[in-house]
Amino acid sequence: MSKRFDASFYRRFYMNPRTRVTTRTEMARRAGMVAALVKQLELPVKRILDAGCGLGWLRAPLLQAFPGARYVGLEVSEHLCREHGWVHESLASYRPRGRFDLIICYDVMQYLSDRETVQALANLGRLSRGALYFHAPTREDWRDNADRSTSDGDINLRDAAWYRSRLSRHFEHAGFGIHVRRGVPWGQWELERSVRDG
Template sequence: MSNRFDARFYQRFYMNPQTRVTTRDEMARRAGMVAALVKQLELPVKRILDAGCGLGWLRAPLLEAFPEATYIGLEVSEHLCQEHGWVNESLADYRPRGRFDLIVCYDVMQYLSDRESAQAMANLARLSRGALYFHAPTQEDWRDNADRDTSDSNITLRRASWYRSRLARHFEHAGFGVHVRRGVPWGQWELERSG
Protein backbone atom coordinates (compact mmCIF):
# COMPACT_ATOMS: atom_id res chain seq x y z
CA MET A 1 0.00 0.00 0.00
CA SER A 2 2.85 2.41 0.72
CA ASN A 3 3.65 2.66 -3.01
CA ARG A 4 0.11 3.83 -3.68
CA PHE A 5 0.72 6.95 -1.61
CA ASP A 6 3.51 8.39 -3.70
CA ALA A 7 4.31 11.98 -4.68
CA ARG A 8 1.66 11.92 -7.44
CA PHE A 9 -1.07 10.95 -4.95
CA TYR A 10 -0.31 13.90 -2.67
CA GLN A 11 0.14 16.28 -5.60
CA ARG A 12 -3.32 15.37 -6.90
CA PHE A 13 -5.32 15.18 -3.65
CA TYR A 14 -3.52 17.82 -1.57
CA MET A 15 -1.39 20.24 -3.58
CA ASN A 16 -3.27 20.89 -6.85
CA PRO A 17 -5.95 23.58 -6.25
CA GLN A 18 -8.21 22.02 -8.92
CA THR A 19 -8.17 18.47 -7.54
CA ARG A 20 -7.32 18.74 -3.84
CA VAL A 21 -9.71 17.25 -1.32
CA THR A 22 -8.72 19.61 1.51
CA THR A 23 -6.48 22.55 2.31
CA ARG A 24 -3.95 23.42 4.98
CA ASP A 25 -6.41 26.04 6.32
CA GLU A 26 -9.25 23.51 6.60
CA MET A 27 -6.98 21.12 8.48
CA ALA A 28 -5.88 23.92 10.83
CA ARG A 29 -9.55 24.66 11.59
CA ARG A 30 -10.14 20.95 12.25
CA ALA A 31 -7.15 20.83 14.62
CA GLY A 32 -8.47 23.94 16.39
CA MET A 33 -11.88 22.35 16.85
CA VAL A 34 -10.39 19.13 18.23
CA ALA A 35 -8.06 21.03 20.56
CA ALA A 36 -10.86 23.29 21.82
CA LEU A 37 -13.09 20.34 22.67
CA VAL A 38 -10.28 18.38 24.35
CA LYS A 39 -9.38 21.48 26.39
CA GLN A 40 -13.05 22.05 27.31
CA LEU A 41 -13.19 18.47 28.60
CA GLU A 42 -10.05 19.26 30.65
CA LEU A 43 -8.13 16.30 29.25
CA PRO A 44 -4.35 16.68 29.58
CA VAL A 45 -2.33 16.28 26.38
CA LYS A 46 1.37 15.45 26.60
CA ARG A 47 1.65 12.90 23.75
CA ILE A 48 -0.09 13.18 20.37
CA LEU A 49 -0.30 10.46 17.72
CA ASP A 50 -1.41 11.53 14.26
CA ALA A 51 -2.23 8.17 12.68
CA GLY A 52 -2.17 8.56 8.92
CA CYS A 53 -0.66 12.03 9.21
CA GLY A 54 -0.08 12.53 5.49
CA LEU A 55 1.62 15.88 4.92
CA GLY A 56 1.43 16.66 8.64
CA TRP A 57 -0.90 19.64 8.29
CA LEU A 58 -2.34 18.99 11.77
CA ARG A 59 1.06 19.03 13.45
CA ALA A 60 1.69 22.80 13.83
CA PRO A 61 -1.82 23.76 14.99
CA LEU A 62 -1.97 20.87 17.47
CA LEU A 63 1.44 21.73 18.91
CA GLU A 64 0.41 25.39 19.10
CA ALA A 65 -2.66 24.35 21.10
CA PHE A 66 -0.65 21.93 23.26
CA PRO A 67 2.88 23.42 23.42
CA GLU A 68 4.05 20.96 26.08
CA ALA A 69 3.12 17.95 23.94
CA THR A 70 5.23 15.74 21.71
CA TYR A 71 3.89 14.76 18.29
CA ILE A 72 4.39 11.49 16.42
CA GLY A 73 3.30 11.23 12.81
CA LEU A 74 2.45 7.70 11.69
CA GLU A 75 2.23 7.09 7.95
CA VAL A 76 2.37 4.18 5.48
CA SER A 77 3.68 6.34 2.63
CA GLU A 78 7.40 5.65 2.29
CA HIS A 79 7.65 8.82 0.22
CA LEU A 80 6.28 11.02 3.02
CA CYS A 81 8.22 9.24 5.75
CA GLN A 82 11.47 9.91 3.90
CA GLU A 83 10.48 13.51 3.23
CA HIS A 84 9.08 14.41 6.67
CA GLY A 85 10.54 11.86 9.07
CA TRP A 86 7.26 10.20 10.03
CA VAL A 87 7.13 6.71 11.50
CA ASN A 88 6.62 4.32 8.55
CA GLU A 89 4.08 1.80 9.80
CA SER A 90 0.41 0.88 9.55
CA LEU A 91 -1.96 1.71 12.40
CA ALA A 92 -3.04 -1.94 12.34
CA ASP A 93 0.46 -3.05 13.40
CA TYR A 94 1.91 -0.08 15.30
CA ARG A 95 3.26 -1.05 18.74
CA PRO A 96 5.12 1.87 20.33
CA ARG A 97 6.24 2.24 23.91
CA GLY A 98 3.64 4.06 25.96
CA ARG A 99 0.24 5.40 25.11
CA PHE A 100 -1.10 8.71 23.82
CA ASP A 101 -3.26 11.43 25.35
CA LEU A 102 -4.63 12.52 21.98
CA ILE A 103 -4.86 10.34 18.89
CA VAL A 104 -6.01 11.71 15.56
CA CYS A 105 -7.22 9.14 13.05
CA TYR A 106 -8.57 11.17 10.16
CA ASP A 107 -9.51 9.52 6.86
CA VAL A 108 -7.40 6.39 7.30
CA MET A 109 -9.77 3.43 7.69
CA GLN A 110 -11.21 3.62 4.18
CA TYR A 111 -7.80 2.57 2.86
CA LEU A 112 -7.69 -0.59 4.97
CA SER A 113 -9.39 -3.95 4.40
CA ASP A 114 -12.08 -4.97 6.88
CA ARG A 115 -9.59 -7.18 8.74
CA GLU A 116 -6.90 -4.47 8.86
CA SER A 117 -9.44 -1.84 9.83
CA ALA A 118 -10.75 -3.98 12.70
CA GLN A 119 -7.14 -4.47 13.88
CA ALA A 120 -6.50 -0.74 13.64
CA MET A 121 -9.68 0.06 15.58
CA ALA A 122 -8.61 -2.32 18.36
CA ASN A 123 -5.16 -0.77 18.31
CA LEU A 124 -6.63 2.71 18.79
CA ALA A 125 -8.07 1.50 22.11
CA ARG A 126 -4.75 -0.07 23.10
CA LEU A 127 -2.82 3.12 22.25
CA SER A 128 -5.21 5.62 23.86
CA ARG A 129 -5.16 6.95 27.40
CA GLY A 130 -7.36 9.96 26.69
CA ALA A 131 -8.98 11.48 23.62
CA LEU A 132 -9.41 10.17 20.10
CA TYR A 133 -10.48 12.23 17.11
CA PHE A 134 -11.86 9.76 14.59
CA HIS A 135 -13.22 10.29 11.10
CA ALA A 136 -13.76 8.01 8.13
CA PRO A 137 -16.10 8.52 5.18
CA THR A 138 -19.11 6.23 5.32
CA GLN A 139 -21.40 4.89 2.62
CA GLU A 140 -23.86 7.69 3.39
CA ASP A 141 -21.09 10.30 3.28
CA TRP A 142 -20.01 9.08 -0.14
CA ARG A 143 -23.59 9.27 -1.38
CA ASP A 144 -24.53 12.62 0.19
CA ASN A 145 -21.45 14.60 1.28
CA ALA A 146 -18.29 13.72 -0.68
CA ASP A 147 -17.10 15.79 -3.61
CA ARG A 148 -16.44 12.91 -5.97
CA ASP A 149 -14.46 15.12 -8.34
CA THR A 150 -11.75 15.59 -5.70
CA SER A 151 -12.15 12.50 -3.52
CA ASP A 152 -10.18 9.30 -3.98
CA SER A 153 -12.69 6.64 -5.05
CA ASN A 154 -10.31 3.71 -4.58
CA ILE A 155 -11.51 3.13 -1.00
CA THR A 156 -13.59 0.77 1.13
CA LEU A 157 -16.83 2.33 2.34
CA ARG A 158 -18.57 0.98 5.43
CA ARG A 159 -21.72 1.83 7.31
CA ALA A 160 -21.36 4.27 10.21
CA SER A 161 -22.67 1.55 12.53
CA TRP A 162 -19.59 -0.59 11.71
CA TYR A 163 -17.33 2.13 13.14
CA ARG A 164 -19.62 3.19 15.97
CA SER A 165 -19.97 -0.33 17.35
CA ARG A 166 -16.19 -0.77 17.49
CA LEU A 167 -15.60 2.68 18.98
CA ALA A 168 -18.26 2.15 21.65
CA ARG A 169 -16.39 -0.86 23.03
CA HIS A 170 -13.64 1.39 24.40
CA PHE A 171 -14.71 5.02 23.95
CA GLU A 172 -17.53 7.42 24.74
CA HIS A 173 -18.47 9.95 22.08
CA ALA A 174 -18.02 13.54 23.28
CA GLY A 175 -19.10 15.24 20.05
CA PHE A 176 -17.70 16.40 16.69
CA GLY A 177 -15.78 13.16 16.21
CA VAL A 178 -13.98 13.37 19.55
CA HIS A 179 -14.18 10.25 21.72
CA VAL A 180 -12.89 9.73 25.26
CA ARG A 181 -11.36 6.45 26.43
CA ARG A 182 -13.67 4.63 28.84
CA GLY A 183 -12.44 5.00 32.43
CA VAL A 184 -10.95 8.46 31.82
CA PRO A 185 -12.74 11.01 34.03
CA TRP A 186 -14.48 13.77 32.14
CA GLY A 187 -17.75 15.59 32.45
CA GLN A 188 -20.40 16.77 30.07
CA TRP A 189 -23.70 18.47 30.68
CA GLU A 190 -26.75 16.44 29.69
CA LEU A 191 -27.80 18.69 26.81
CA GLU A 192 -24.24 18.63 25.43
CA ARG A 193 -24.39 14.86 24.98
CA SER A 194 -25.76 13.25 21.84
CA GLY A 195 -28.93 11.22 22.08
Protein backbone atom coordinates in the same frame (compact mmCIF):
# COMPACT_ATOMS: atom_id res chain seq x y z
CA MET B 1 -0.34 0.17 0.14
CA SER B 2 2.84 2.14 0.69
CA LYS B 3 3.45 2.53 -3.05
CA ARG B 4 -0.10 3.83 -3.61
CA PHE B 5 0.65 6.91 -1.52
CA ASP B 6 3.44 8.28 -3.68
CA ALA B 7 4.24 11.86 -4.65
CA SER B 8 1.56 11.91 -7.37
CA PHE B 9 -1.16 10.95 -4.87
CA TYR B 10 -0.35 13.94 -2.67
CA ARG B 11 0.02 16.31 -5.63
CA ARG B 12 -3.48 15.36 -6.80
CA PHE B 13 -5.40 15.27 -3.51
CA TYR B 14 -3.49 17.90 -1.51
CA MET B 15 -1.42 20.26 -3.64
CA ASN B 16 -3.35 20.89 -6.88
CA PRO B 17 -5.98 23.62 -6.23
CA ARG B 18 -8.32 22.08 -8.84
CA THR B 19 -8.29 18.51 -7.50
CA ARG B 20 -7.36 18.77 -3.83
CA VAL B 21 -9.74 17.39 -1.22
CA THR B 22 -8.61 19.71 1.58
CA THR B 23 -6.29 22.62 2.32
CA ARG B 24 -3.75 23.52 4.97
CA THR B 25 -6.18 26.20 6.21
CA GLU B 26 -9.04 23.72 6.60
CA MET B 27 -6.77 21.33 8.49
CA ALA B 28 -5.67 24.13 10.83
CA ARG B 29 -9.35 24.84 11.56
CA ARG B 30 -9.91 21.14 12.24
CA ALA B 31 -6.95 21.05 14.64
CA GLY B 32 -8.35 24.11 16.43
CA MET B 33 -11.74 22.46 16.80
CA VAL B 34 -10.21 19.24 18.15
CA ALA B 35 -7.98 21.13 20.59
CA ALA B 36 -10.86 23.32 21.84
CA LEU B 37 -13.09 20.32 22.53
CA VAL B 38 -10.34 18.33 24.26
CA LYS B 39 -9.54 21.36 26.43
CA GLN B 40 -13.23 21.86 27.22
CA LEU B 41 -13.37 18.25 28.42
CA GLU B 42 -10.34 19.02 30.62
CA LEU B 43 -8.27 16.18 29.21
CA PRO B 44 -4.50 16.73 29.55
CA VAL B 45 -2.41 16.30 26.40
CA LYS B 46 1.30 15.51 26.62
CA ARG B 47 1.63 12.92 23.83
CA ILE B 48 -0.10 13.18 20.45
CA LEU B 49 -0.30 10.45 17.81
CA ASP B 50 -1.34 11.55 14.32
CA ALA B 51 -2.14 8.19 12.72
CA GLY B 52 -2.05 8.63 8.97
CA CYS B 53 -0.55 12.09 9.31
CA GLY B 54 0.02 12.62 5.58
CA LEU B 55 1.73 15.95 4.98
CA GLY B 56 1.58 16.76 8.70
CA TRP B 57 -0.72 19.76 8.34
CA LEU B 58 -2.18 19.13 11.82
CA ARG B 59 1.21 19.10 13.54
CA ALA B 60 1.94 22.82 13.96
CA PRO B 61 -1.57 23.88 15.08
CA LEU B 62 -1.82 20.97 17.53
CA LEU B 63 1.57 21.75 19.06
CA GLN B 64 0.60 25.41 19.29
CA ALA B 65 -2.58 24.42 21.12
CA PHE B 66 -0.71 22.02 23.43
CA PRO B 67 2.70 23.60 24.17
CA GLY B 68 5.25 21.08 25.34
CA ALA B 69 3.35 18.09 23.93
CA ARG B 70 5.26 15.48 21.93
CA TYR B 71 3.91 14.75 18.42
CA VAL B 72 4.37 11.42 16.63
CA GLY B 73 3.43 11.23 12.95
CA LEU B 74 2.53 7.71 11.81
CA GLU B 75 2.33 7.06 8.07
CA VAL B 76 2.40 4.15 5.60
CA SER B 77 3.68 6.27 2.71
CA GLU B 78 7.39 5.59 2.21
CA HIS B 79 7.55 8.81 0.20
CA LEU B 80 6.25 10.96 3.06
CA CYS B 81 8.32 9.16 5.70
CA ARG B 82 11.45 9.95 3.69
CA GLU B 83 10.35 13.57 3.15
CA HIS B 84 9.16 14.35 6.69
CA GLY B 85 10.67 11.75 9.01
CA TRP B 86 7.38 10.16 10.08
CA VAL B 87 7.23 6.72 11.67
CA HIS B 88 6.73 4.22 8.83
CA GLU B 89 4.09 1.79 10.12
CA SER B 90 0.46 0.78 9.73
CA LEU B 91 -2.00 1.66 12.49
CA ALA B 92 -3.12 -1.98 12.39
CA SER B 93 0.29 -3.18 13.63
CA TYR B 94 1.86 -0.17 15.38
CA ARG B 95 3.17 -1.10 18.86
CA PRO B 96 5.03 1.82 20.46
CA ARG B 97 6.12 2.16 24.05
CA GLY B 98 3.57 4.03 26.08
CA ARG B 99 0.17 5.42 25.17
CA PHE B 100 -1.11 8.73 23.86
CA ASP B 101 -3.30 11.43 25.40
CA LEU B 102 -4.66 12.52 22.01
CA ILE B 103 -4.87 10.37 18.90
CA ILE B 104 -5.89 11.76 15.54
CA CYS B 105 -7.18 9.20 13.04
CA TYR B 106 -8.44 11.24 10.12
CA ASP B 107 -9.34 9.62 6.79
CA VAL B 108 -7.30 6.45 7.28
CA MET B 109 -9.69 3.53 7.68
CA GLN B 110 -11.20 3.73 4.20
CA TYR B 111 -7.86 2.57 2.81
CA LEU B 112 -7.69 -0.54 5.00
CA SER B 113 -9.39 -3.89 4.47
CA ASP B 114 -12.12 -4.91 6.93
CA ARG B 115 -9.66 -7.15 8.77
CA GLU B 116 -7.01 -4.43 9.00
CA THR B 117 -9.62 -1.90 10.09
CA VAL B 118 -10.82 -4.12 12.93
CA GLN B 119 -7.19 -4.53 14.03
CA ALA B 120 -6.56 -0.76 13.76
CA LEU B 121 -9.70 0.10 15.75
CA ALA B 122 -8.70 -2.33 18.50
CA ASN B 123 -5.22 -0.82 18.45
CA LEU B 124 -6.68 2.66 18.96
CA GLY B 125 -8.19 1.35 22.18
CA ARG B 126 -4.80 0.00 23.29
CA LEU B 127 -2.91 3.15 22.34
CA SER B 128 -5.28 5.67 23.91
CA ARG B 129 -5.25 6.99 27.44
CA GLY B 130 -7.46 9.98 26.71
CA ALA B 131 -9.06 11.45 23.60
CA LEU B 132 -9.43 10.20 20.04
CA TYR B 133 -10.47 12.31 17.07
CA PHE B 134 -11.84 9.86 14.52
CA HIS B 135 -13.11 10.46 11.01
CA ALA B 136 -13.64 8.15 8.05
CA PRO B 137 -15.97 8.59 5.08
CA THR B 138 -18.95 6.26 5.34
CA ARG B 139 -21.42 4.92 2.81
CA GLU B 140 -23.80 7.63 4.03
CA ASP B 141 -21.15 10.31 3.46
CA TRP B 142 -20.38 9.03 -0.02
CA ARG B 143 -24.07 9.20 -0.87
CA ASP B 144 -24.90 12.53 0.81
CA ASN B 145 -21.79 14.58 1.64
CA ALA B 146 -18.71 13.78 -0.45
CA ASP B 147 -17.60 15.93 -3.35
CA ARG B 148 -16.93 13.09 -5.77
CA SER B 149 -15.12 15.38 -8.21
CA THR B 150 -12.20 15.64 -5.76
CA SER B 151 -12.65 12.69 -3.39
CA ASP B 152 -10.67 9.50 -3.86
CA GLY B 153 -13.23 6.89 -4.91
CA ASP B 154 -10.85 3.93 -4.65
CA ILE B 155 -11.73 3.28 -1.01
CA ASN B 156 -13.58 0.84 1.25
CA LEU B 157 -16.90 2.29 2.37
CA ARG B 158 -18.66 1.04 5.50
CA ASP B 159 -21.82 2.09 7.30
CA ALA B 160 -21.43 4.63 10.11
CA ALA B 161 -23.02 2.08 12.48
CA TRP B 162 -20.21 -0.38 11.67
CA TYR B 163 -17.62 2.11 12.95
CA ARG B 164 -19.71 3.26 15.91
CA SER B 165 -20.26 -0.26 17.22
CA ARG B 166 -16.53 -1.00 17.21
CA LEU B 167 -15.44 2.36 18.59
CA SER B 168 -17.93 2.05 21.45
CA ARG B 169 -16.06 -0.99 22.79
CA HIS B 170 -13.25 1.31 23.94
CA PHE B 171 -14.61 4.86 23.72
CA GLU B 172 -17.52 7.11 24.57
CA HIS B 173 -18.50 9.58 21.85
CA ALA B 174 -18.37 13.19 23.04
CA GLY B 175 -19.43 14.80 19.74
CA PHE B 176 -17.81 16.29 16.62
CA GLY B 177 -15.69 13.17 16.13
CA ILE B 178 -14.16 13.33 19.61
CA HIS B 179 -14.20 10.07 21.58
CA VAL B 180 -12.98 9.59 25.15
CA ARG B 181 -11.38 6.35 26.33
CA ARG B 182 -13.74 4.43 28.59
CA GLY B 183 -12.71 4.77 32.23
CA VAL B 184 -11.18 8.21 31.75
CA PRO B 185 -13.00 10.83 33.86
CA TRP B 186 -14.42 13.69 31.85
CA GLY B 187 -17.28 16.11 32.22
CA GLN B 188 -19.98 16.99 29.75
CA TRP B 189 -23.51 18.26 30.20
CA GLU B 190 -26.18 15.91 28.91
CA LEU B 191 -27.40 18.17 26.12
CA GLU B 192 -23.84 18.74 24.90
CA ARG B 193 -23.61 15.09 23.90
CA SER B 194 -24.37 14.24 20.28
CA VAL B 195 -25.90 10.92 21.30
CA ARG B 196 -26.30 9.20 24.64
CA ASP B 197 -24.13 6.11 25.03
CA GLY B 198 -26.20 3.14 26.13
